Amino acid sequence: MATLVYLHATENIGKGSLELVTYARKIDSDVTVFVTGEAPNASLETLGAYGAKEIIVNRVLSVSNNQQVCAWLAQHAANYSTILFSHDFNGRSIAPRLSVRIKAGLISGAVSLPETNGAIKVNVFSGKAFGFVKCLTETRIISLLPNSIAPELIGGTCTVREVNEQPSTQGTIAVLEVKKPEGAIPLPEAELVVSAGRGLKGPENWGMVEDLAEALGAATACSRPVADIGWRPHHEHVGQTGVAIRPNLYIAIGISGAIQHLAGVNGSKVIVVVNTDAEAPFFKAADYGVIGDAFEVVPKLTEAVKKFKAQA
Amino acid sequence: MKILVCISKAPDTTSKIAFTNNNTSFDENGVQYIVNPYDEWYALVRALEIKESIGAEVTIITVGTSNDEAIMRKALAIGADNAIRIDAEPTDAYFVALQLAEFAKLNAYDLILTGKETINFNGSQIGGMLAECLDSPYVSVASKLEVEGKNIRVEREITGGIEVLQVSLPAVVSCAKGMAEQRIPNMRGIMAARTKPLEVRPALPVDALTSFSSYASPATKSAVKIIDANALDTLVALLHNEAKVI
């Protein structure tokens, strides 16, 4: 039976949205996408090429009012056997509500398509293990972790329909302000991440980390103590008690590789470690290692990346 | 003001994660349980800060067995006023949320705080489910919270930024880093916790909506390839040709 995808789209359609539509299409080719956000119809139409059949966009709802978005989705949920969210900040706020509202099991943090027995692989123990979860209700809700499936262009078109449904709710949520750091790539969705730890000695030394990230087109991240002492903003803190990420490439500079840090980054496809200490535990979790001083290695690596990019 | 803080047990962050019974259950052998860090460091401590600044009664609640009373005493030692344990072995997040909601409905809490997620299941489900049961507004992954009369001012993470929200009370908020600083219980707190009320209540019959059928450990990495610190062109070439990530 048909699949519902919920997306919040502001300008252009991000890679995470293409992943969701691809995942939905692989479950069932009858894919309807419910959208909140300002994204223009022209960008929404591009989802047709990834398998969306119909887009229903509601621009009067605020994504932050999860009560309302949930009520809107619930009104239409009966037509679908699978309801898909991203396990991002919006999915985390809406999917659990919907699970209660329509009494459908929620499988959160999915990392792959359902197995033949219906169980879905999810991330548990903060990246230290996987679990296989079965949904015991007829309708299932899945929230998918970013970078879990590659978007697949299959060609095709979709229709876009605009609606203005605005269910009433009991409480109120008003957005007072949005603070956006300029130009930063959001960490949870980033494919490439350059991260640094206490080995960098002080916040004034992050220039070289940012240079490397910029040369690669990567997001920046850090270890917990670095965020705790205020060298870097909290949202860059990765690990068991920070953001858990699963990029294609994670470059760890001057990070020892404590078990709590590894928990949040173990899901990375390829890990590169730069550390002066050949005995640093991180090397055990790495694919490539450079034993050396970050202050020498990082600028050289940035040059090597620039050289490669210039040739490519 | 009445604040309810939902806490969960979680294996200590250094625990070895292994499975038994043909990979169908978590191997608890030698595992030390702690209060889930998000619940303790952020939700509980922020509740106590609110209590200290404007006055509040802070109740902690957990759905668990008598084994969980040790972590509850820890939360009381940090400063919670009283504790509720709903006596059941949790089956899934829905089961837990319905138990919490049942209790919350009886007591008209102004504010209910949870951690952003547990470090063992990483579901991020309880707060939102509980809010829906109570028909309350919900803010997930909040990094700041101030009480302003009948409202709260909350900051929550969104993709690529921070959103500042004004939310009417009663409300449910899931708490993450930034909200507060970890507190270590002192001797007086530990002594006082021994005599603070810990009430045990029976659970409602609730059918779970999901179930874990098995677990798996991540594939082990092959040995690291060490690249000479002066041969970084080689590293870039490997990342392109071999790893195919750039």
Ligand SMILES: Cc1cc2nc3c(=O)[nH]c(=O)nc-3n(C[C@H](O)[C@H](O)[C@H](O)COP(=O)(O)OP(=O)(O)OC[C@H]3O[C@@H](n4cnc5c(N)ncnc54)[C@H](O)[C@@H]3O)c2cc1C
């Ligand atoms: C309950 C709990 C939860 C936690 N959660 C997290 C979490 O979510 N995320 C997290 O990151 N941590 C977490 N931690 C902390 C974790 O245990 C480590 O303390 C932390 O990750 C260490 O950070 P670090 O690697 O930056 O610093 P350090 O351990 O100090 O390591 C610095 C590294 O830099 C290297 N170095 C020094 N100078 C140079 C140089 N010039 N060039 C190259 N390398 C150099 C050193 O050899 C060393 O390996 C948690 C801890 C606990 C108890």
